Amino acid sequence: MANKFAIVTGASTGIGFELASIAAENGYDLLVVADEPLIDAAAADFRSHGVEVTSIEADLATLEGVDRLLAAGGGRQVDLLCANAGRGLGHGFLEQDVADWRRVIDTNVTGTIYLLQKVLKDMVARDGGKVLITGSIAGFIPGSFQAVYNGTKAFIDSFADAIRNEIKEAKGVTVTTLMPGPVETEFFDRADMLDTNVGASDSKSDPADVARDGWEALMKGEAHIVSGWKNKVQATLAHVTPASVLAEQHRHMAEPGSAKK
Template identity: 70%
Template sequence: MSKFAIITGASTGIGAELAKLAAADGYELLLVADTPFVDPAANLPGAQTLEVDLSTLEGVDRLLDAAQGRQIDLLCANAGHGLGRAFLGQDVAEWRHVIDTNITGTVYLLQKVLNQMVAQGEGKVLVTGSIAGWMPGSFQAVYNGSKAFVDNFTAAIRNELKDHEGITITTLEPGPVETEFFKRADMMDTSVGQSESKSDPADVAKDGWDALMA
């Protein structure tokens, strides 16, 4: 039976590049995003796409239902949102969406999938954190705070599962990457948004993939 992978945040950027790497390695794919799929990754052989809001538990449940009970060999938990501007001027709905996507939805998905992987005795997980989680981020405080949680949480869960030799958890912690992230986060007018030194998402995905498979 073919290996099966779920990749979230897969419509563009790092997630789309991870999808290409997984397909090249023989995985059948469930590609998930909260925006329409326009990247060629959506047309990869053996790829199924699902547009769903992963900031809600119901959205995560829809993702898991779409897996149709298959053994999940690989999860790339890459979905995430940012938010620029000063914290005091942000709407509650805006910062809650960042927290619910980056933290609540991610934690719920990881708990569900890791329980399945432990039961089946094997599985690989790649979680997209960020170096932003290791530094205060003025005018993107909620995003940096959410990534601090992700970076710390995945390190802790990796330690909890260290005796399960068939399970691996890898955290990808890139710096600024040339993706749609900055436009969606309303950060195109910031120094980092305008920087020409952002990493290529294909290179970042390859680094994460190599670490995952090492």
């Protein structure tokens, strides 16, 4: 058993898979979770690095799912948490089913901050631990045809800044926000956005590069990292561009059928 223990959520694919791989390479025993059976196959990959890996399939949109995840840790001290699980949703808000947009909010917001509260309490009590939260530059942009998702990321980006300040006296605890742009993962397929300009684009970031950026910032204890120079430029411009202009720009990216226009 390694001395270090990490929890990585949303670890079956994409950024979460890459973060868990890096943690395993760095000698962390792992507790990994996703809402699909593929998490067990991912765990087998992580074990190739010679660390102990526990995998669990759980729905982190529910408090019960988060509790199941934490129980699977067996009371072990969490040295590192990568709160990466997230869910997207495309199309116009008025067309979306209530159950679908609620699931996005419950996964990206409710489940995430419940997990953070549980883990951070112990970290602050002992004055030690690292947290990486996957936010997004989408949180800076009014997300036409992706309104609920962008809204949840705006919440997460803001929430992380607030919590970082609240616990600043715990010098041994760091909270880092990873803010990528569009990433080449299953996200756009699952969000039914493959017919959009952003979903069909071949210029999306590599999840391995995003994870490495996040990991490096996490190890340095940095507050934020926007992954990719193009995304850094977009994030900077978002702070000085009128919301109406940003919303129209996002419409061209995310409107259903825009990839065919």
